[in-house]
Amino acid sequence: MSLDLTPTRQPDHPVAPQFPGRWSPRSFTDRALSEAEVMSLLEAARWAPSASNHQPWRLVWARRGEAAFDSLHACLTGNNLIWTGKAAALVVVASKDTMLNRDGVEVPNRTAGFDTGAAWMSLALQAHAMGLVAHAMGGFDRDRLAAAVQLPAGHTLHCAVAVGEQGPVEALPDDLAAREKPSGRKAMAEIARHGRF
Numbered sequence: 001m002s003l004d005l006t007p008t009r010q011p012d013h014p015v016a017p018q019f020p021g022r023w024s025p026r027s028f029t030d031r032a033l034s035e036a037e038v039m040s041l042l043e044a045a046r047w048a049p050s051a052s053n054h055q056p057w058r059l060v061w062a063r064r065g066e067a068a069f070d071s072l073h074a075c076l077t078g079n080n081l082i083w084t085g086k087a088a089a090l091v092v093v094a095s096k097d098t099m100l101n102r103d104g105v106e107v108p109n110r111t112a113g114f115d116t117g118a119a120w121m122s123l124a125l126q127a128h129a130m131g132l133v134a135h136a137m138g139g140f141d142r143d144r145l146a147a148a149v150q151l152p153a154g155h156t157l158h159c160a161v162a163v164g165e166q167g168p169v170e171a172l173p174d175d176l177a178a179r180e181k182p183s184g185r186k187a188m189a190e191i192a193r194h195g196r197f
């Protein structure tokens, strides 16, 4: 049986198709990613904008079949541990918490998290453009993942991202299969106001 995996969500206003088209499924096919494909994903993240162009994002990646993949995968928790085993690659998204100011002093970078969020979204949209899916996860053991990636002092872990080719919903356990559908969004009036809150 061929599956129609086309997301069906409709925007309320005209928007480039990648925005409602990107979503976060959990089922992956067996398709591996080449290192060149992973580099394209990371390249998209690399070109994200950041305050004063400090580029605080730091990315640690591994492909399925590598010992590093198993080591990252083992840090995921709950359901994430189940469905990510078939991901073609995992990317850990972290940031450097400080930046060098004009006096050459390391000071807190207050927009590091904001900027790193832009980098993750760039990666996700690049995956979508390549016919892949990228699914971010905050469900991981923070201490264990920090040890696995040898997180340097002064850095923060934000999320792990599973990337691959979308697989059939039937490949998931029943509870996850029931959730394998694109989500909706809050109404525009709830998130955006004209002129003031």
Ligand SMILES: Cc1cc2nc3c(=O)[nH]c(=O)nc-3n(C[C@H](O)[C@H](O)[C@H](O)COP(=O)(O)O)c2cc1C
Residues within 6 Å of the ligand: 022, 023, 024, 025, 080, 135, 136, 137, 138, 139, 140, 158, 159, 182, 183
């Ligand atoms: C920072 C972050 C953490 C997330 N953590 C998890 C997670 O641990 N497990 C999971 O299955 N999905 C996780 N998600 C995926 C969200 O649930 C998903 O992006 C959201 O429901 C919107 O759906 P969409 O991405 O399909 O549009 C996370 C997403 C983000 C951005």
